[in-house]
Amino acid sequence: QVTLKESGPVLVKPRETLTLTCTVSGFSLNSRTGVSWIRQTPGKALEWLAHIFANDEKSYNTSLRSRLTISTDISGSQVVLTMTNVDPLDTATYYCARIETYASGGYYLYYFDNWGQGTLVTVSS
Amino acid sequence: DIQMTQSPSSLSASIGDRVTITCRASQIIASYLNWYQQKPGKAPKLLIFAASHLQSGVPSRFSGSGSGTDFTLTISRLQPEDFATYYCQQSYTISALTFGGGTKVEIK
Numbered sequence: 740q741v742t743l744k745e746s747g748p749v750l751v752k753p754r755e756t757l758t759l760t761c762t763v764s765g766f767s768l769n770s771r772t773g774v775s776w777i778r779q780t781p782g783k784a785l786e787w788l789a790h791i792f793a794n795d796e797k798s799y800n801t802s803l804r805s806r807l808t809i810s811t812d813i814s815g816s817q818v819v820l821t822m823t824n825v826d827p828l829d830t831a832t833y834y835c836a837r838i839e840t841y842a843s844g845g846y847y848l849y850y851f852d853n854w855g856q857g858t859l860v861t862v863s864s
Numbered sequence: 865d866i867q868m869t870q871s872p873s874s875l876s877a878s879i880g881d882r883v884t885i886t887c888r889a890s891q892i893i894a895s896y897l898n899w900y901q902q903k904p905g906k907a908p909k910l911l912i913f914a915a916s917h918l919q920s921g922v923p924s925r926f927s928g929s930g931s932g933t934d935f936t937l938t939i940s941r942l943q944p945e946d947f948a949t950y951y952c953q954q955s956y957t958i959s960a961l962t963f964g965g966g967t968k969v970e971i972k
Contacts, residue, residue, distance in 0.1 A: 800960070841914050847958075849958055850898040851898075854907035
């Protein structure tokens with residue numbers, strides 16, 4: 740059974756660094772299966788933040804790239820996202836999700852097929 | 865980044881109705897389009913990937929179509945458990961994945 744679970748602080752002060760951990764089970768990262776972080780603001784918009792596959796292949800949201808770092812632990816069972824210099828606009832529910840690859844006719848499509856329950860992070864002084 | 869525009873932003877429908885939600889991409893994305901359903905307080909759930917492929921376990925009343933820039937999610941006969949918010953998401957650019965703004969389906 741595939742599961743993902745987010746953990747991290749509920750409240751963070753402006754300008755601090757936010758560290759979130761996604762603990763996964765039931766699958767392993769490889770070249771076609773990875774883990775993404777996605778957030779949802781109180782207004783309900785969904786925003787992809789970053790993802791990581793095996794062999795340390797990573798991608799970041801262009802507008803947040805300078806503030807984000809994604810990594811895995813050596814076992815691959817935890818994926819960590821750090822966000823520096825947080826702002827109240829970073830208040831959101833943060834989800835981790837498994838990202839899978841669908842290959843057909845020479846093209847590769849990526850989708851999020853399993854999600855964690857999400858963790859609400861509030862940025863406030 | 866590729867912008868995804870959903871319409872309508874909300875709709876009211878009755879049990880048994882046929883419901884259609886549209887998603888338009890700001891550039892051609894072939895069939896790199898996925899659909900999700902989200903219920904209040906829950907994480908999104910994958911319904912459709914690659915524009916028209918039904919995810920395992922999803923009822924067959926859900927279907928997706930389209931390619932290029934225009935896509936549609938159809939619920940053939942709306943059920944009580946289908947009242948939720950639906951999001952499209954493009955994966956044309958693996959390093960810049962984006963979602964639509966959502967369509968809330970409410971009870972009439």
